[in-house]
Amino acid sequence: MTVQVIQSSGHNGWAVRCDLCEHRFDAAVAGQTAAVAFARINGWVVGETTWCPMCATARITRIA
Numbered sequence: 017m018t019v020q021v022i023q024s025s026g027h028n029g030w031a032v033r034c035d036l037c038e039h040r041f042d043a044a045v046a047g048q049t050a051a052v053a054f055a056r057i058n059g060w061v062v063g064e065t066t067w068c069p070m071c072a073t074a075r076i077t078r079i080a
Contacts, residue, residue: 034068035065037068
């Protein structure tokens, strides 16, 4: 599984970027695993594709 999580520049944290709209979620946590968990808690879909909560909702609505 490829996770689209990159280390943020300028501070000790991580950034998650949406594959569809380029929204970004910043998490001031120590590691990549914690950043992924924190993003998921906040509604992000993180996995082979990474979607922000808005894109994930729109995608699920279109499929249904």
